[in-house]
Amino acid sequence: MERNEILKHVNEIFRDVLDNEDIILTETTTADDVEEWDSLTHIQIIVAVEKYFNIRFTSTEILSWKNIGELINSIADRNVA
Amino acid sequence: MKTYKEIKANLKSDISSLPTIKVALLGDSATQFLATAIKGLGVDCGFNINLFEAQFNQIEIQIENPASELHKFQPKYIVLFQSTHKLCVEHAKMGVDAQANLAENRLDSVDRICEAYESSKIICLNYPEIGDGVFGSYCNSVESSFTYQVRKLNYELMRLTAKRHNLYVCDIAEVQNKYGRNFMFSPNVYVCTEMVLSLDAVPLVASRIVDIISTSEGKAKKCLILDLDNTLWGGIIGDDGMAGIQLGHGLGIGKAFCELQLWVKKLKERGIIICICSKNDEEVAKEPFRTHPDMILHLDDIAVFMANWETKVDNIYAIQKILNISYDSMVFLDDNPFERGIIRENIPEICVPELPKDPADYLEYLYSLNLFETVSFSSLDSERTHQYQVQSQRHKFAKTFANESDFLKSLEMTSCVEGLTKFNIPRVAQLTQRSNQFNLRTVRYSQSDIERMATYSDVFCVNFTLSDRFGDNGLICTVILKRIDENAAFIDTWVMSCRVLNRGMENFTLNTIVDIARKNGFSEIIGEYIRSPKNKMVEDHYLSLGFSEMEGEEHDNRRYVLHIDKYCNKECYIKKQVTK
Numbered sequence: 062m063e064r065n066e067i068l069k070h071v072n073e074i075f076r077d078v079l080d081n082e083d084i085i086l087t088e089t090t091t092a093d094d095v096e097e098w099d100s101l102t103h104i105q106i107i108v109a110v111e112k113y114f115n116i117r118f119t120s121t122e123i124l125s126w127k128n129i130g131e132l133i134n135s136i137a138d139r140n141v142a
Numbered sequence: 143m144k145t146y147k148e149i150k151a152n153l154k155s156d157i158s159s160l161p162t163i164k165v166a167l168l169g170d171s172a173t174q175f176l177a178t179a180i181k182g183l184g185v186d187c188g189f190n191i192n193l194f195e196a197q198f199n200q201i202e203i204q205i206e207n208p209a210s211e212l213h214k215f216q217p218k219y220i221v222l223f224q225s226t227h228k229l230c231v232e233h234a235k236m237g238v239d240a241q242a243n244l245a246e247n248r249l250d251s252v253d254r255i256c257e258a259y260e261s262s263k264i265i266c267l268n269y270p271e272i273g274d275g276v277f278g279s280y281c282n283s284v285e286s287s288f289t290y291q292v293r294k295l296n297y298e299l300m301r302l303t304a305k306r307h308n309l310y311v312c313d314i315a316e317v318q319n320k321y322g323r324n325f326m327f328s329p330n331v332y333v334c335t336e337m338v339l340s341l342d343a344v345p346l347v348a349s350r351i352v353d354i355i356s357t358s359e360g361k362a363k364k365c366l367i368l369d370l371d372n373t374l375w376g377g378i379i380g381d382d383g384m385a386g387i388q389l390g391h392g393l394g395i396g397k398a399f400c401e402l403q404l405w406v407k408k409l410k411e412r413g414i415i416i417c418i419c420s421k422n423d424e425e426v427a428k429e430p431f432r433t434h435p436d437m438i439l440h441l442d443d444i445a446v447f448m449a450n451w452e453t454k455v456d457n458i459y460a461i462q463k464i465l466n467i468s469y470d471s472m473v474f475l476d477d478n479p480f481e482r483g484i485i486r487e488n489i490p491e492i493c494v495p496e497l498p499k500d501p502a503d504y505l506e507y508l509y510s511l512n513l514f515e516t517v518s519f520s521s522l523d524s525e526r527t528h529q530y531q532v533q534s535q536r537h538k539f540a541k542t543f544a545n546e547s548d549f550l551k552s553l554e555m556t557s558c559v560e561g562l563t564k565f566n567i568p569r570v571a572q573l574t575q576r577s578n579q580f581n582l583r584t585v586r587y588s589q590s591d592i593e594r595m596a597t598y599s600d601v602f603c604v605n606f607t608l609s610d611r612f613g614d615n616g617l618i619c620t621v622i623l624k625r626i627d628e629n630a631a632f633i634d635t636w637v638m639s640c641r642v643l644n645r646g647m648e649n650f651t652l653n654t655i656v657d658i659a660r661k662n663g664f665s666e667i668i669g670e671y672i673r674s675p676k677n678k679m680v681e682d683h684y685l686s687l688g689f690s691e692m693e694g695e696e697h698d699n700r701r702y703v704l705h706i707d708k709y710c711n712k713e714c715y716i717k718k719q720v721t722k
Contacts, residue, residue, distance in 0.1 A: 078147065101174055104331055105146070108341045120333035 062141050064088075067133050074113055078105045088130035114141045143345050146175065149182035160190040163355065166217035166262075167193060168201045170228045172336040179348035180221070187356040188675070198336070205255050219263045219358075221312075221351055222255065224248070225338040226269040226292060227327075233288050241286035245295035249302060256306040263588060265310050265354050267347070268296050270318035270326060307590035310354050310517060317346050320510060353515040360578050360586060363493065363514050364467050366409060367458060369476035370420040370427055370449070374406075374439070375399045376501065380426055390436035398501045403438035405505060413523025414514060415445045415465060415530055419457045419474070422449040445530035454481055455488045464534055466640035468578060468676060473513055477501070517575060518589065520568045522616050532613040533641060539612075550646055550715040553610040557647075558719040559654055562596040562603050569617045570605055573637050578676040580638040582669065582683060587635075600625040601634075602658060606651060608642050608716070618642045621655050626668070631659050633669040636683075649712035652687050656706050667704045668692070687712075 072086045079097040092098045098106070107123055110116075110132070116139045126132045163184070167177050177195045184191035194215045196204050201224070204212040212220075233244055256264050273281075274288045281287035296315060303309050318326045321343070328340040339347055371378040376388025376395050388396040410416045416439070420427055427449035431441045441447070446464050448457040454476075462469060469491035476482050482494045498507050536553075543549035562570065571589040578584070587595070595601050606619040619642070622635035633655075638647060659667050669684045671677075685691070688709075689702035 080147075080151075100335070104175075104335055104337070105341060108328070108331070118330060120330040123330060123334045 064133055064137060067136050067141070068129070070113060071110065071129065071133065071136070074109045075106060078102060078109050086129045088128065088133065090129045091127065110136070114139070116141060143349065146179060146341055146344050149179050149345055149348070152182040152185040153178070155185070157185050157190045160185070160188055162190045162192050163219065163359065164192045164194070164215065164217045165219045165221060165355065166196065166212055166215055167221045167223065168196045168204060168212070169198050169223040170201060171225045171338040172198055173223060175337065175341065175344045176223065176339065176348055179344050180351055183345070183348050183352040184355070187352060187361060189356065189359070205258055217262050219265055219355055220255070220259055222252065222264060222266045224267070226272050227332070227338045229269065229292070230272055230274060230288055233291065238286045241291065244291040245298060248295055249298050252299065252309070253302060253306065256309050260308060260590065263308050263310060263358060265312050265351055266299060267312045268299055268315045270315045270323070272323070307593065308588055312350050312354055314347050314350055317343070317350060321346070350512065353512055354517065357515045358517045358575060358586060358588070360575055360584070362471065362516055362576060363414070363473050364471040364576070365415040365417060365465060365473070366406065367417045367419050367461060367472060367474045368406065369478070369481065370418060370422060372477040372501070373475055374403060375430065379430060380422055384429060384434060387430065389430070389434060395501055396436070398504060400436060400438060402504050405508070407438050407443065409514060410443050410527055411524045412514070412519070413526045415527060416443055417446040417461050418444055418448060419454050419461065420449045421451060421454070424449045442531070443527060445527045446534060454485060458485065458489060458492070464537065465530060466643065518568060518572045520572060522569060525616060529613065529615055529641060535612055547715065553645070553715070555608060555610045555645065555716040556719045557650060557716050558607045560605055562592065562605070566605055566617055567592050567596070570603065570620050573617065573620050573639065574635060577637040577639060578674070579640050579679045580643070581674070581677050582636045582680055583634065583672045584674045584677060585635055595622070602662070604655060604658060606647070606654070608645070608647060615639070615642055619647060619651055621651060623655060623659065629665045631662070631664045631667050633667065636669070646714035646716060648683070648687065649714040650716040653711045653714070656709050659706055665705065665707060667706060669702045669704070670699050672699045
């Protein structure tokens with residue numbers, strides 16, 4: 062899957078989990094840019110992304126992402142279809 | 143089961159009009175998700191749960207310190223969630239001797255909490271196992287092994303409930319048995335958050351907790367209504383006949399129906415009322431119950447048998463009339479999605495499980511729903527089916543009399559009146575928990591509340607049984623009188639089972655309590671009606687008994703007074719049975 066396509070799906074997941082249709086993510090978006098994205102909803106997002114792409118993140122990855130681009134790196138690394 | 147996100151969405155609606163329940167959640171891991179899910183599921187049960195969440199790992203501080211936030215909060219329920227995970231870490235840091243006492247120590251702490259918060263209900267989550275692999279299967283022979291201690295702890299927690307009547311064990315070990323440890327626990331999420339439950343497990347664990355709370359608040363399932371063809375046996379009795387229906391052990395689908403019936407039978411023994419609702423000719427439908435060698439259920443297990451060609455909606459209406467219990471205490475099982483849809487549409491309060499297509503899956507699916515949560519059990523419960531069968535007979539018998547008083551006289555009713563005894567306390571508590579309709583103030587008491595009450599000299603708890611020519615209804619009415627001053631006794635509780643409505647029992651009860659009030663030097667009795675969603679039936683209870691409404695009183699609820707010096711005994715046809 063192409064990076065921009067992954068971004069599109071991740072964006073949908075954010076909107077769904079955070080219940081906010083206005084969220085527009087870019088590769089450089091960080092938690093500071095999205096109001097509802099806190100440490101708790103972060104967990105909801107991770108679990109939703111894992112389910113959607115049928116992958117499992119390592120705990121190191123979960124703690125390491127600084128922006129959406131890095132999250133997408135972790136998804137792209139798994140060659141998701 | 144709803145997802146966490148759906149449950150969380152419940153909290154967006156305005157729930158301020160729902161009755162509030164104070165719940166404290168104490169955990170040794172991060173519990174924010176669990177807290178949200180408990181509140182959200184509370185909304186589905188009709189409660190506004192005011193939840194106090196302690197900072198995690200503060201259990202000891204909150205419990206021991208009389209000035210703690212927990213003490214100030216005065217919770218009705220305390221949910222105690224100590225994780226197996228943290229226990230495992232604790233265990234690893236100990237010497238072998240201490241390891242062998244791990245379960246004992248943990249139990250002591252639960253015991254102390256139950257004692258310190260005697261007037262709260264303690265919901266203690268038990269411990270899903272973690273096999274640490276240190277001894278392999280040999281852990282079963284090593285007392286200090288972690289598995290040994292966890293199993294011991296779970297077992298001893300069960301035993302502790304016999305001593306601490308305010309302790310309720312919430313069986314999340316059973317949730318893990320059903321769904322597996324890999325479902326319950328996400329190691330990567332745990333490492334990042336201190337959460338010991340996976341996000342998918344949170345709703346299931348929260349629902350087991352809320353099941354206990356809502357059951358204590360009087361919302362238990364009391365009745366199971368069953369379809370017949372392809373629900374209780376395979377095939378269609380009207381077409382396939384006795385020899386053609388699939389039922390019985392051995393190979394094949396008949397085994398699944400047999401085992402479903404065995405489960406229903408156990409529920410009946412536990413006190414769940416079993417009814418039949420089926421589109422069939424009555425005699426044809428009853429035939430397997432009478433003569434099929436592999437039927438587990440027999441006619442005397444069934445309280446109300448409705449087999450005819452009316453709609454199932456009408457038949458469930460009729461069942462409700464006979465049993466006099468609310469629709470939300472009923473469960474309806476039917477293999478036919480169409481029938482299920484019609485029932486849900488017409489009687490939305492009733493619980494209609496979405497049975498799987500394959501009858502082989504029925505039981506495991508039903509197990510997963512935890513439909514029949516309860517917070518008490520007494521040996522009298524198994525008598526209930528019989529009492530309702532007798533109730534059906536009374537219905538028929540009543541039709542043969544021209545007027546009501548002739549009918550009532552002919553019933554030859556007697557009532558045994560007693561205070562609290564160690565034998566009736568569980569039933570009295572149960573009556574306050576389960577009665578919704580004939581319940582003037584809907585105050586729920588646990589067994590330990592009632593036990594404590596028995597020691598107060600200013601509280602009079604009067605209990606009534608009722609039997610008649612058809613049988614014994616058991617203990618069906620409780621009145622709790624409290625002294626408020628020298629002259630006045632306040633009716634804190636007046637609950638009665640709806641099984642004995644229209645029998646003059648209210649008059650008999652009032653005659654009895656007036657008598658008790660006189661003997662104790664009171665000159666007036668004050669009653670109060672607190673409206674609940676279900677007790678409209680007794681809205682005018684006190685007026686119709688001759689109380690007068692109190693005026694100029696600053697109370698939110700209506701209060702009534704009866705001056706007992708002018709009271710003449712009301713007519714009733716119930717004889718008081720003198721106990722030895």
